[in-house]
Amino acid sequence: MIKKSTLERIIGDDLAELWNALTQDEKRVIAENFHYERYKKNQIIYAENESPENLYCLLEGKVKLYKSGIGDRVQILRLYRPVQYFGYRAYFAREAYVSSAAAFEPSVLGIVPMKIVEDIIHKNNDLALFFIHELSRNLGGSDTKIINLTQKHIRGRLAEALLILADNYGYEADGATLKIYMSREDLANLSNMTTSNAIRTLTTFVNEKLILVDGRKIRIINEPQLRKISKFG
Amino acid sequence: MIKKSTLERIIGDDLAELWNALTQDEKRVIAENFHYERYKKNQIIYAENESPENLYCLLEGKVKLYKSGIGDRVQILRLYRPVQYFGYRAYFAREAYVSSAAAFEPSVLGIVPMKIVEDIIHKNNDLALFFIHELSRNLGGSDTKIINLTQKHIRGRLAEALLILADNYGYEADGATLKIYMSREDLANLSNMTTSNAIRTLTTFVNEKLILVDGRKIRIINEPQLRKISKFG
DNA sequence: GTAAATTTGTGTTATAAAACATTACCCCCC
DNA sequence: GGGGGGTAATGTTTTATAACACAAATTTAC
Numbered sequence: 373m374i375k376k377s378t379l380e381r382i383i384g385d386d387l388a389e390l391w392n393a394l395t396q397d398e399k400r401v402i403a404e405n406f407h408y409e410r411y412k413k414n415q416i417i418y419a420e421n422e423s424p425e426n427l428y429c430l431l432e433g434k435v436k437l438y439k440s441g442i443g444d445r446v447q448i449l450r451l452y453r454p455v456q457y458f459g460y461r462a463y464f465a466r467e468a469y470v471s472s473a474a475a476f477e478p479s480v481l482g483i484v485p486m487k488i489v490e491d492i493i494h495k496n497n498d499l500a501l502f503f504i505h506e507l508s509r510n511l512g513g514s515d516t517k518i519i520n521l522t523q524k525h526i527r528g529r530l531a532e533a534l535l536i537l538a539d540n541y542g543y544e545a546d547g548a549t550l551k552i553y554m555s556r557e558d559l560a561n562l563s564n565m566t567t568s569n570a571i572r573t574l575t576t577f578v579n580e581k582l583i584l585v586d587g588r589k590i591r592i593i594n595e596p597q598l599r600k601i602s603k604f605g
Numbered sequence: 606m607i608k609k610s611t612l613e614r615i616i617g618d619d620l621a622e623l624w625n626a627l628t629q630d631e632k633r634v635i636a637e638n639f640h641y642e643r644y645k646k647n648q649i650i651y652a653e654n655e656s657p658e659n660l661y662c663l664l665e666g667k668v669k670l671y672k673s674g675i676g677d678r679v680q681i682l683r684l685y686r687p688v689q690y691f692g693y694r695a696y697f698a699r700e701a702y703v704s705s706a707a708a709f710e711p712s713v714l715g716i717v718p719m720k721i722v723e724d725i726i727h728k729n730n731d732l733a734l735f736f737i738h739e740l741s742r743n744l745g746g747s748d749t750k751i752i753n754l755t756q757k758h759i760r761g762r763l764a765e766a767l768l769i770l771a772d773n774y775g776y777e778a779d780g781a782t783l784k785i786y787m788s789r790e791d792l793a794n795l796s797n798m799t800t801s802n803a804i805r806t807l808t809t810f811v812n813e814k815l816i817l818v819d820g821r822k823i824r825i826i827n828e829p830q831l832r833k834i835s836k837f838g
Numbered sequence: 839g840t841a842a843a844t845t846t847g848t849g850t851t852a853t854a855a856a857a858c859a860t861t862a863c864c865c866c867c868c
Numbered sequence: 869g870g871g872g873g874g875t876a877a878t879g880t881t882t883t884a885t886a887a888c889a890c891a892a893a894t895t896t897a898c
Contacts, residue, residue, distance in 0.1 A: 439751075441756040442752075445756050447751060449751065460741075461744050462745065464737050464740075466738075467741075467742070470748055493730065495730070497726065497728070497733055500733035500734065501726065501727075504697050505698065507737065508740060510744055511698075511740055511743055511747060512694060512703045514747035514748055515672060516672075517751060518672070518682065518751055518754060519672055519674040519680055521751060522754050523675040524675060526855070556877095565855075565856090569855065571876060571877060572878075587864090587876095758885090759884075788844095788846090789845075798885080798886090799887080801847085801848085801885095801886085801888095804845095804848085820846095
């Protein structure tokens with residue numbers, strides 16, 4: 373549950389990076405066209421081939437961007453945490469969505485029609501540059517991901533995935549337990565392997581004392597070695 | 606060899622998409638800071654980890670954007686044809702280059718310092734939207750490529766690569782011969798496989814009467830079937 | 839114009855990872 | 869407290885593709 377006061381703080385505070393780029397007048401326009409929605413665990417936010425209409429801002433929870441490929445295989449492309457924006461790429465490209473977005477866990481999203489955002493961009497260069505920056509970083513990440521997924525072996529890909537999770541969502545108070553609890557299947561979809569192989573490789577990592585696993589809780593206990601495995605395939 | 610008059614036509618005509626977004630004054634600034642350079646076959650334009658300084662515009666020739674990964678493996682990420690722009694992503698992301706660019710064949714590049722471009726963006730939203738659009742399309746392409754390269758089998762990946770070449774560079778006058786002549790190694794690097802397997806699979810495509818091969822000349826003679834192979838892995 | 843280097847072609851072997859097949863586990867819910 | 873759906877774990881088999889090895893052809897260099 374999220375309190376209204378909390379939300380107001382988020383909109384006025386954590387949205388900073390985008391929000392700060394706006395004039396008083398533009399802020400008013402956004403506020404007038406803004407609403408928020410709750411999504412349940414695993415609920416789909418938008419799906420491949422749909423027409424993009426909105427800018428989404430993740431306020432609470434965790435969201436995955438994924439694409440289904442050949443057979444039943446799914447690739448998780450990107451992960452979002454509060455406060456990050458998504459859903460705008462397809463709109464700017466004048467394309468249908470090429471991927472889907474779903475909530476990993478109960479989440480709250482801020483929603484603004486892209487039309488409104490686009491109108492503001494036409495008058496506000498800082499907002500334009502915000503999106504240029506975001507898109508540029510995402511594109512670099514996507515290009516790098518291609519190498520990771522195509523050239524590394526299973527161990528390297530899983531190690532990489534665990535480090536990405538740590539970077540994205542951080543650790544619990546103990547400074548070692550990943551602050552995300554995902555299924556073995558999602559872990560596999562993140563690192564381009566079958567669920568069986570994700571489980572198996574996770575077990576070998578435990579045997580090698582790189583991590584500790586308790587159900588979906590993963591503790592990283594030898595990050596340097598994990599980083600080495602990720603780097604050299 | 607490229608004539609000066611040809612270049613002037615290109616700058617004033619084919620650069621259209623970006624050029625048209627500019628005011629008279631901005632055009633003057635670009636023209637004053639613009640120069641062009643010739644690159645020989647296989648010459649590197651910029652390399653991974655270097656600091657991005659320039660916007661490149663391919664005026665003549667063909668350019669590949671590639672990234673070297675584990676061992677000696679290389680992945681070709683994108684292909685450019687006249688008149689397309691590249692080199693700006695890393696600058697906008699405030700990162701070093703994550704990939705390298707090289708000429709496939711003798712090429713002519715227009716070069717403008719990104720600082721100049723960035724200054725103009727701050728005042729010209731149409732230019733900002735041009736880059737937003739380009740980046741958005743590239744990001745969609747990169748996400749789709751991840752599925753192609755990770756989930757399709759060799760035949761599917763090579764078929765896909767051939768179709769991409771056709772889309773990018775088109776056909777010779779006969780309407781079937783690819784207008785690019787690349788080595789088997791480059792073809793392999795485009796489709797994430799070893800050179801041996803690119804050669805082998807090309808041979809099986811010839812045997813199946815999907816293509817005709819004469820050295821580096823590739824004639825597509827059954828595109829629908831190639832498209833089917835590409836689609837279903 | 840001949841040697842050297844590179845690219846292309848093909849067969850053989852090795853291996854990483856998928857596919858398949860069970861079995862065990864763990865909540866949740868009647 | 870005993871089914872039952874989903875998730876996790878693990879062993880076995882199969883297969884796609886890399887790795888290797890070498891021969892032939894073509895291009896480049898001197």
